[in-house]
Amino acid sequence: MIKLVQVLYKKEMLDASRDKRSVMAGLYYAIGAPIVMCLLFTILLKQLSSPEALEITVENSDAAPSLVSYLEGFDISHGKEGSAKAITLIIDEDYEQDMSQGRSARVTIVADKSDNKLIKSVRRLEAALARYNSEVAGLRLISRGIDPSIMRAINVQTHDQATPDSKGGMFLGIATLSIIIALFYSAMNLAIDTSAGERERNSLALLLSHPLSSTQIVLAKVAAIASYSMIGLVLVLIVSKFAYGMVPWEQLGFSINLDVMFILFCTLIGIPIALMSASLLVFVSFMAKSFKEAQSYVAFVLFVPIGLSMMTTYDIATDYVQWIPIAAQQYAMIEVIKGNELPLMQVILSSFGTLALFAIFTMLSSRMLKSEKVVFGL
Amino acid sequence: MIEVTDLEKKIGSVQALDKLSFRADDGKITGLLGPNGAGKTTCLRTVFGLLQADSGFAKIDNIDVAVEPMRAKQQLGLFPDPCGLYERLTPREYIQFFAELSGMEKQQAISATSNVLEKLQMGDIADRKSQGFSQGQRMKTALAQAIVHQPTNIILDEPTRGLDVMSTRILRDLLLMLKEQGHCVLFSSHVMQEVAALCDHVVVMASGKVVAEGSPQALCEQTQKETLEEAFIALIGSDEGLAA
Numbered sequence: 001m002i003k004l005v006q007v008l009y010k011k012e013m014l015d016a017s018r019d020k021r022s023v024m025a026g027l028y029y030a031i032g033a034p035i036v037m038c039l040l041f042t043i044l045l046k047q048l049s050s051p052e053a054l055e056i057t058v059e060n061s062d063a064a065p066s067l068v069s070y071l072e073g074f075d076i077s078h079g080k081e082g083s084a085k086a087i088t089l090i091i092d093e094d095y096e097q098d099m100s101q102g103r104s105a106r107v108t109i110v111a112d113k114s115d116n117k118l119i120k121s122v123r124r125l126e127a128a129l130a131r132y133n134s135e136v137a138g139l140r141l142i143s144r145g146i147d148p149s150i151m152r153a154i155n156v157q158t159h160d161q162a163t164p165d166s167k168g169g170m171f172l173g174i175a176t177l178s179i180i181i182a183l184f185y186s187a188m189n190l191a192i193d194t195s196a197g198e199r200e201r202n203s204l205a206l207l208l209s210h211p212l213s214s215t216q217i218v219l220a221k222v223a224a225i226a227s228y229s230m231i232g233l234v235l236v237l238i239v240s241k242f243a244y245g246m247v248p249w250e251q252l253g254f255s256i257n258l259d260v261m262f263i264l265f266c267t268l269i270g271i272p273i274a275l276m277s278a279s280l281l282v283f284v285s286f287m288a289k290s291f292k293e294a295q296s297y298v299a300f301v302l303f304v305p306i307g308l309s310m311m312t313t314y315d316i317a318t319d320y321v322q323w324i325p326i327a328a329q330q331y332a333m334i335e336v337i338k339g340n341e342l343p344l345m346q347v348i349l350s351s352f353g354t355l356a357l358f359a360i361f362t363m364l365s366s367r368m369l370k371s372e373k374v375v376f377g378l
Numbered sequence: 379m380i381e382v383t384d385l386e387k388k389i390g391s392v393q394a395l396d397k398l399s400f401r402a403d404d405g406k407i408t409g410l411l412g413p414n415g416a417g418k419t420t421c422l423r424t425v426f427g428l429l430q431a432d433s434g435f436a437k438i439d440n441i442d443v444a445v446e447p448m449r450a451k452q453q454l455g456l457f458p459d460p461c462g463l464y465e466r467l468t469p470r471e472y473i474q475f476f477a478e479l480s481g482m483e484k485q486q487a488i489s490a491t492s493n494v495l496e497k498l499q500m501g502d503i504a505d506r507k508s509q510g511f512s513q514g515q516r517m518k519t520a521l522a523q524a525i526v527h528q529p530t531n532i533i534l535d536e537p538t539r540g541l542d543v544m545s546t547r548i549l550r551d552l553l554l555m556l557k558e559q560g561h562c563v564l565f566s567s568h569v570m571q572e573v574a575a576l577c578d579h580v581v582v583m584a585s586g587k588v589v590a591e592g593s594p595q596a597l598c599e600q601t602q603k604e605t606l607e608e609a610f611i612a613l614i615g616s617d618e619g620l621a622a
Binding site: 004007008011014015018019201202203204205206207208209210211212213372375376 | 423427451456460461476
């Protein structure tokens with residue numbers, strides 16, 4: 001029993017290794033994805049850490065030089081027509097006079113507040129003006145011999161409890177997803193070739209006419225596909241380690257650092273996922289009647305890890321999702337990167353769940369191979 | 379020995395096999411002769427357990443294929459149509475792989491592979507990838523695969539298609555040698571000369587039924603024709619599907 005699986009496995013590996021181009025096509029993902037992610041993160045981080053300069057139209061700015069320079073301190077300035085946003089700050093004719101006489105000087109913001117793209121900028125301008133207002137008001141109180149803190153009935157203080165690492169939730173979600181996807185993507189071509197392709201080349205019928213069970217055939221195929229998936233995983237981890245090392249994380253105050261322990265941990269929890277994804281891919285490709293049909297179905301399979309990962313990344317129903325295969329492993333990976341305690345229970349249970357799925361898909365595929373409709377694509 | 383009794387098989391709306399019964403004995407070459415679409419390949423696939431008969435049974439050395447497929451298949455070698463080659467493997471790797479699948483130990487499989495490669499004069503192509511092989515080279519590789527493990531029963535589906543004269547002769551000698559050694563050889567064909575030259579026993583099939591059987595000689599006498607081809611036409615009642 002085992003010996004025949006070994007013979008079949010060796011042949012699958014040999015056959016696949018000869019098909020260099022499609023093997024490489026799968027592995028390009030493992031090399032390319034972390035590099036693309038690295039570039040993407042660098043750009044995103046730049047945007048997050050330094051808000052863009054806000055250009056608006058300031059009318060009658062000569063009347064309020066100190067306000068204008070105060071706003072410039074918050075990167076809000078008068079811009080040329082074209083580059084400025086559709087926000088106009090009108091400084092009243094009597095602004096200077098009102099100010100010098102200690103009256104309330106009027107400034108008017110003209111903007112379309114229903115425009116979602118503008119609303120953030122309008123709020124930013126309002127906040128800056130409010131701060132200027134309280135600063136000037138404080139100075140006026142002091143000049144009249146009154147403690148400005150009298151104007152602060154409540155002293156609101158916010159303690160930001162976000163540790164630098166937890167701020168990076170989205171980044172971690174994307175980074176770990178790109179690692180898990182490698183398990184599905186690296187051996188996709190191989191999975192189609194060895195199942196739907198084998199049937200199309202008529203060698204499947206020949207194989208089945210030998211004294212071996214369909215389970216042995218499916219197991220050998222799954223093992224070969226999973227082996228290539230694991231190569232993809234190790235590759236993506238190594239490339240990620242170096243690529244993420246080059247992202248300027250310090251701009252945001254946290255970092256994604258993939259150490260050797262993390263790589264080993266991922267490799268270990270990746271084995272059940274590789275077996276599961278391989279058995280799922282084989283099952284789906286045998287379900288299709290032709291090579292082309294299989295290609296379409298296999299592409300759908302990619303939505304499974306992406307969907308589960310979205311739920312982990314955006315914290316949707318985390319209490320339940322963290323127990324589901326793939327999502328649980330990704331959750332654990334994120335926790336490990338953050339340096340939190342490893343959710344051991346989740347990892348163990350979901351790994352068993354993943355293996356159970358592998359067993360189910362393998363069984364279903366080997367059952368399909370007993371059907372003449374599937375074998376001959378009738 | 380291969381024995382088929384009352385096989386019935388419907389594929390889609392077509393009654394591919396209709397109460398088909400015949401026997402192929404050890405030490406004889408039995409030819410399954412019929413026009414295109416007569417059900418020859420369906421019959422052979424059923425014997426291999428790849429298709430399940432709706433009723434009736436196929437036995438190999440008295441083992442029912444449907445009941446004990448593993449044991450039955452161990453007694454079989456198959457030369458399929460189409461060949462089912464692995465294009466990225468060399469004939470040596472391909473043949474050795476199937477030898478091991480048929481239950482041979484690795485060392486045994488290696489030497490059996492070398493033997494069969496030599497026997498079929500395949501030395502020049504043995505270590506080249508099958509991609510780009512000519513039809514004849516493909517056929518030889520598939521044939522080597524069918525006989526490498528020396529099964530008692532050898533089934534060949536249209537074995538001479540695409541073979542040149544030299545290869546056909548090699549095949550013929552090989553089948554005769556297998557017969558001498560006491561193997562049971564069953565092959566399907568629609569080429570008269572080949573069947574007439576080789577077969578001890580001919581089973582003529584049309585529309586999933588056995589129309590007549592006997593030695594080529596006996597068939598000619600039965601229909602009072604001079605050649606097997608004429609006898610065949612008289613038996614199936616038309617020349618539909620006859621290829622040169």
